[in-house]
Amino acid sequence: MAINPIQAFLIGIVYYLGIDGTPWITHLGNHTWLRPMFNGFIVGIILGDPVQGTIIGAAINLPYLAFISAGGSVPMDPALAGTVGTALALGANVSPSVATTMAIPIGLLGTIIWIVHMTVDTTFVHMADKAAEEGDIRKVNILHVAPPQIFLFIISVIPVAFAVYFGVDAVQWLVDALSGRPLDILSAIGGILPALGIAMNLRAMNGSGKLIFFLLGFLLTAYSGLPILALSIFGAIIAWIWTTLDLKGEY
Numbered sequence: 328m329a330i331n332p333i334q335a336f337l338i339g340i341v342y343y344l345g346i347d348g349t350p351w352i353t354h355l356g357n358h359t360w361l362r363p364m365f366n367g368f369i370v371g372i373i374l375g376d377p378v379q380g381t382i383i384g385a386a387i388n389l390p391y392l393a394f395i396s397a398g399g400s401v402p403m404d405p406a407l408a409g410t411v412g413t414a415l416a417l418g419a420n421v422s423p424s425v426a427t428t429m430a431i432p433i434g435l436l437g438t439i440i441w442i443v444h445m446t447v448d449t450t451f452v453h454m455a456d457k458a459a460e461e462g463d464i465r466k467v468n469i470l471h472v473a474p475p476q477i478f479l480f481i482i483s484v485i486p487v488a489f490a491v492y493f494g495v496d497a498v499q500w501l502v503d504a505l506s507g508r509p510l511d512i513l514s515a516i517g518g519i520l521p522a523l524g525i526a527m528n529l530r531a532m533n534g535s536g537k538l539i540f541f542l543l544g545f546l547l548t549a550y551s552g553l554p555i556l557a558l559s560i561f562g563a564i565i566a567w568i569w570t571t572l573d574l575k576g577e578y
Contacts, residue, residue: 328374328418335492337373338414339484341366345406346440346483347476363387363409363430370413383413386423387430404437407487414491440482448475540565 330338345360359365367384371377391405412430416423451474458466547558 328376328420330374330414330418330491332488332492334373335414335488336484338370338410338491339486339488341369341373342406342410342487343480343483345410346404346437346444347479361404361406361409363391363405363412366406366409367413370410371417374414374417376417380413380417383416383423383426384409386427387412390427390431391434403434404441405434407437407440408434411487411490411494415494418491418494440486443482444479447478451475540569 341360345366347360362384364381364384364387367387368377368381370384371380374380387409388405391403391408408430411433412426415429416426421429451470454474455467455470458470544558544562547553547561548555551558
């Protein structure tokens with residue numbers, strides 16, 4: 328699958344919305360846009376195959392199930408892994424397991440973009456402090472919004488657009504060169520990586536006493552015969568009831 332410049336640019340915007348703290352037009356927050364399952368779906372729409380994009384994004388999402396960003400540190404970048412990983416996987420027509428193996432190192436490279444972003448933004452903070460000392464509130468507001476977003480747009484959209492536009496041929500060549508046993512090994516590794524994310528997520532749930540809900544969902548899925556949509560609705564209702572009681576301290 329060839330990726331044209333317009334598609335590459337749009338995929339870059341998807342990544343920008345994923346790494347941005349408060350996406351301009353979504354009001355969903357980057358906690359939604361940074362998830363590979365979601366941005367993989369959007370990338371799939373851009374490339375004309377939303378179903379496969381969602382499947383690949385879901386596979387990439389599994390190692391990042393327990394991902395958190397604490398204290399401003401980002402040990403990996405799920406948004407970059409999801410957008411670029413899904414785009415390259417769709418372009419090279421590789422399996423979801425191979426896509427996961429490809430996406431993990433891509434996600435690690437995303438920390439460079441984050442560090443550059445945070446480092447340069449400190450300059451705008453100092454400029455805003457100076458404007459505040461001068462009593463120029465209008466300038467403070469502009470410095471708080473415009474320069475950081477323009478800079479983030481440049482360092483996120485442009486690299487991703489170039490990566491997905493020029494990277495498909497390189498990935499396709501690499502896949503062809505590794506066809507056979509090496510590609511089978513990569514597929515096996517890609518199948519193991521999701522287990523790591525699931526294990527980390529289970530550990531987090533066990534620590535907060537919520538593992539019972541996972542077991543309930545698993546048993547209902549495996550033995551009830553109900554469709555996943557019905558189970559999702561039941562799960563949402565149970566989550567709402569539990570959250571309501573938790574906030575009121577009545578359980």
